Amino acid sequence: MESKYNPAEIEEKWQKTWAEQGLDRTSTDTSKPKFYALSMFPYPSGNLHIGHSRNYAIADVIARLKRMQGYRVLQPMGWDAFGLPAENAAIERGVPPAKWTYENIAHMKKQLGMLGLSIDWSREIATCSPDYYKWTQWIFLQFFQAGLAYQKEAAVNWDPIDQTVLANEQVDNEGKSWRSGAIVERKLLRQWFFKITAYAEELLKDLEQLTGWPDRVKLMQANWIGKSVGAYLEFPIVGSEEKIGVFTTRPDTVYGVTYVVLAPEHPLTKKVTKSKQKAAVEKFIKEVSAQSEIERTAEDKPKRGIPTGGQAINPFTGQKIPIWIADYVLYEYGTGAVMGVPAHDVRDFQFANQNQLPIQVVIVPPENVETFHEKPLQEAYTEPGTIVNSDRFDGMASVEAKGAIVQYAEEKGWGKARIQYRLRDWLISRQRYWGVPIPIIHCPNCGAVPVPEADLPVKLPEDVEFSGRGASPLAKLDRWVNVACPSCGTAAKRETDTMDTFIDSSWYFLRYPDANNDRQAFDPAKTNDWMPVDQYVGGIEHAILHLLYSRFFTKALRDRGLLNFDEPFKRLLTQGMVQATAYKNPVTGKYFPPESVDRSNPLDPDTGEALKVFYEKMSKSKYNGIPPEEVVGKYGADTGRMFVLFQAPPEKDLEWDDAGVEGQFRFLNRVWRMAVEFVEQPSAQKPEKSKTRSPLPPLKRGDSPLSKIEKDLRRAIHTAIKEITEDLEGEYQFNTAVAELMKLSNAMGEANCKDSPVYAEGIYTLVLLLAPFAPHIADELWHRLGNTESVHIQAWPKFEPEALIAEEITLVIQIMGKTKGTIQVPSQTTKEEQEKLARESELARRFIEGKEIKKAIVVPEKLVNFVIIP
RNA sequence: GCUCCUGUAGCCCAACUGGAAGAAGGCGGUCGUCUCAAAAACGACAGGUUGUGAGUUCAAAUCUCACCAGGAGUACCA
Structure with a gap:
């Protein structure tokens, strides 16, 4: 038996053994409580780097702990396999997207295998497989029948690089695409939408039940949904039957309205514009529409507007007020029109001052009702106060006036209470090939007709050409496009858009409990049994996107009678990025591989300029991605896992540090030596062999009471059990849990009682506690200690309270x-x-x-x- | 601009619900043991105003306020 720690050898051995024994298979013993541990599935880009492995290591520790604690654990894995990179590979290198994707999957699966993750591969899914996307299409049809999927013409985000439209969630705050980074353009197109707004209130309200989610993720979702409580009010247009509807959160200021503003795109603009103003208005609209979204909403840009010459009536005061159009009013939000209250709104104040519009104060600070009017207003007063100049509401507190004025408006028929959300419907069509075909046939007689369920899946044709230009390859494929209408038989055309890939990932977690079902998307009984996911682990970048969409899907499918729960993910851990040193020329912006530069004096090999050295997220383009093979080959997967778990708290970013990795390797070596020496020492008190799942094999104890040294060691052992269990069950502090393992090993090393049964207890406990973190070395040592069954099916140790008591x-x-x-x-x-x-x-x-x-x-x-x- | 997070030794990071100026663990550093020497291993050590300033308290890294620095989200949402 080799006495030196050789990770390469034992890791391969145990991975093979576990696979043979089916140790990672999901237990079907329903007498045990269930635990569903899930990592966000990866996009098969081709290569895993060590940054990805952090995500999986975290989920794996939790899964292994829960298994030892007696749960039946489901830890599956799959591939978010549709997406643009595959198509780009086809355009650039002529590789068919399917081939490219499946080859990447094979490679990455091998890489994942090296990490020693206890994943049940019998439930593997790939979203690009017809077995899977058949059910994505089926769900689309469920949504279609429920009125949750519909087409409309809308101003949409167009990504000029990826040549497709994008959902609002997929455009960042600088107006750039989440994928390509291109500035998106506005286009008016007829597109498919999912009616996520129908669930706006529930998506917001149910955030409260998500006590296991980080607050900031919930906050981001709440902000994205953007609920505003206020009123819808109508201002009749002078000389017309029509009215301008506005949304306001400040009905209490309605007596201070001195003008009304329409968005330039507003259809009423043409009707209210007087002939004298027509030319100027048209010119203005042209200028505004020529601007990009970011130019138009730039922060420091002055608000620009122009009078239409038309007038409206403030029904509350009976006054005639001018109608303007201005670029700061967004057509997409609310009604696309606002009432101008310069005295009590910062933007309106600025706009009114620029354009010499009147300012009417209707709220004053409660403490100086008398004196507030003495000076002209320097800035908008936006705080609550006392109502003035507002007829019957004078003297009322403004907060109370809100409700009173809305009620009055309702009585008079001028408006009503209204809740407005920022959330818009989810634009789901994409003008790309490598995605799920939308199962719709457009018939000249019947309109949009769903493909009958029996005809699913609508398969993605494989013999297509990729030019990279113009319309999607599907649109050019006549023999695929032309089809008879399923309803009336007339010549009709298939929908050629594919679905946003975020749809694929909005339900994959529902499929794992029943991944090989070919008759249903999932058996509700099985999915309801396993769901919700008990622990979800993934990156913060999906705080809104994937996590909001998945919540929406869950609620919509629940309302179709397919699910019996409201929220898909009970606990969420958003892990930080793994960063590594990158070398960049600050002048040219070019990155260099670490091996091409002198690390003590990094210079640009081409120009000789000094390079900037800093930590950045691992990526191919920055030459700082560390392939798992490198770490596993040098130190073993166990060391790599220990390092990413130890180096920083899970939600924080982590800096890759070669010296730190070596420290973990040293630690595992120390544990190895300690256990092997124990086994080889003839005088050591070996416990009886046991096949039972008792907390610890029963120790042979002498009659003599424990010495102080033994008591101290025993306290250290049981403190470690207590602390590590708490670290893994509460807030997930893997870093401190690993530190506790080290403390225990240090205490063992110092303990001068190697022949004591307490020392044996310590060795056994240390190996058991190590098992979720470093599964291979733990199982090897467990067997060397004389056990015949895997350490991973042993019971997790429990601490004995009396052992913790010091004298x-x-x-x-x-x-x-x-x-x-x-x-x-x-x-x-x-x-x-x-x-x-x-x-x-x-x-x-x-x-x-x-x-x-x-x-x-x-x-x-x-x-x-x-x-x-x- | 608004909201939120973070700020502890050369570095990464601990510190339970406020409770030791002996702050866990690791990295790095220094010194020793071992060795012909080195690596590995083992042992020992290393003066840090807990970002700054004020406040609350018997007691503050921990609570409050202001400020500074770094990061994240969001941004004319009516």
């Missing part, structure tokens, strides 16, 4: 909050006894002699603080 404890003595020293006192004494012992101690007496003690503060088992009168 003596240290009490801190403070005088006026200043520490003066410590005394040793017996443990398990009362607060009063502790105070008495402290008071009588020589240490305290030195300070309190002859002084009056005002009071003594006792923190049990910790300190006694005397407050004295000097």
Whole structure:
């Protein structure tokens, strides 16, 4: 038997053994409680780097812990396999997308295998497989029948690089595409949408139940949904039957409205414009529409507007007020028109001042009702206050006036209460090839007709050409496009758009519990049994996108009677990125591979300029991605796992550090040596062999009571069990859990009782506690200790409370909050006894002699603080 | 601009619900043991105003306020 720790050998051996024994298969023993551990499935880009593995290592530790704790655990894996890179590979290199994708999957699956993850591969799914996307199409049809999928013409985000439209969620705050980084353009197109807005209120409200989610993710979703409570009010147009509807959150300011503004795109613009203004208005609209979205909404840009010459009536005051159009009013939000209250809105104030529009104060600060009018307003007063100049509402508090004015408006028929959301419907069609075909046939007689269920899947044709230009390859494929209408038989055409790939990932977690079902998307009984996901692990970048869409899908499918729960992910852990050193020329922006530069003096090999050295997210383009093979080959997967778990708390970014990796390797070596020496030592107290799932194999204990050394070691052992279990069950502090493992190993090394059964208990416990983190070495050592079954099916150790009790404890003595020293006192004494012992101690007496003690503060088992009168 | 997070030794990071100026663990550093030497291993050590300033408290890294620095989200949403 080799006595040196050889990770390459044992890792391969155990991975093979586990596979043969089916150790990673999902248990079907329903007498056990279930635990569904899920990592966000990867896009098969071709290569895994060590950054990805952090995600899987975290989920794997949790899955392995839960298995040892007696749960039946589902930890599946799959591939988010549709998407543009495959298509780009086809355009650039002529490789068919399917071939490219499946080859990448094969390679990445091998890489994942090296990490020793306890994944049930019998449930593997790939979203690009017809077995899977058949059901994506089926779900689309469910949505279509429920009125949740519809077509409309809308101004949409067009990505000029990827040649497709994008959903709002997929455009960042700089107006750039999430994928290509291109500035998106506005286009008016007829597209497919999912009616996610129908669930706006529930998506917002149910965030409250997600107590296992990080607050910031919930906050981001709440902001994205953007609920505003206010009123819809109508302003009749002078000389017309029509009215301008506006949404406002400040109905309490309606008596201060001095003008109304329409968005330039607003259809009423043409009707209200007087002939004198026509030319100027048209010119203005042309200028605005020529601007890009970002130009138009730039922060420091002055608000530009122009009068239409038309007038409206403020029904509350009966006054005639001018109608303007301005670029700061967004057509897409609310009604595309706003009421102007310059006295009480920052933007309106700025706009009114620029354009010499009147300002009417209707709310004043409650403390200076009398004097507020004496000076002209310097800025908008947006705080609550007392209502003035508002007829019957004068003197009312503005917060109360909100409701009163809305009620009054309802009585008079001028408007009503309204809740407005920022969330828009989800644009789901994409003008690309490598995605799920939308199962719709457009018939000249019947309109949009769903493909009958029996004809699913609508397969993606494989013999297509990729030019990379113009319309999607599907649109050019006549023999695929032309089809008879399923309803009336007339010559009709297939929908040639494919679905947003975020649809594929909005339900994959529902498929895993029943991944090989060829008759249903999933058997509701199985999915309802396993769902919701107990622990979901993934990147923060999906805080809105994937996580919001999945919540929407869950609720929509629940309402179709397919699911019996409201939320898909009970607990969410958003892990930080793994960063590595990147070398960049700050002038040219070019990155260099670390091996091409001198690390002590990094210079650009081409120009000789000094390079900037910094940590950045691992990526191919920055030459700083570390392939798992490199780490696994050098130190083994166990070391790699230990490092990413230890180096930083899971939600924080982590900096790759070669020296730190070596530190973990050293630690595993130390554990190895300790266990092997124990096995080889003849005098060691080996426990009886046991096949049972008892917390620990029963130890042979002598009759003699434990020595102090043994008691101290035992306390260290059980403290480690307690701390590590808490770290893994509560807030997921893998970094401190690993530190506890190290502490235990240090305590073992120092303990001078290698022949004691307590030492044996320590060895066994250390290996068991190590198992979720470093599964290979743990199983190898477990077997070397004489066990015949895997460490991973053993019961997780439980700490014994009495083992934690120390005989003596240290009490801190403070005088006026200043520490003066410590005394040793017996443990398990009362607060009063502790105070008495402290008071009588020589240490305290030195300070309190002859002084009056005002009071003594006792923190049990910790300190006694005397407050004295000097 | 608004909202949120972070700020502890050369570096990464601990510190339970406020409770020791002995702050866990790791990396790096220094010194020693071992060795012909080195690596590995083992042992020992290393003066840090807990970003700054104020406040609350018997007691503050921990609570409050202001400021500084870094990061994230969001941005004319009416």
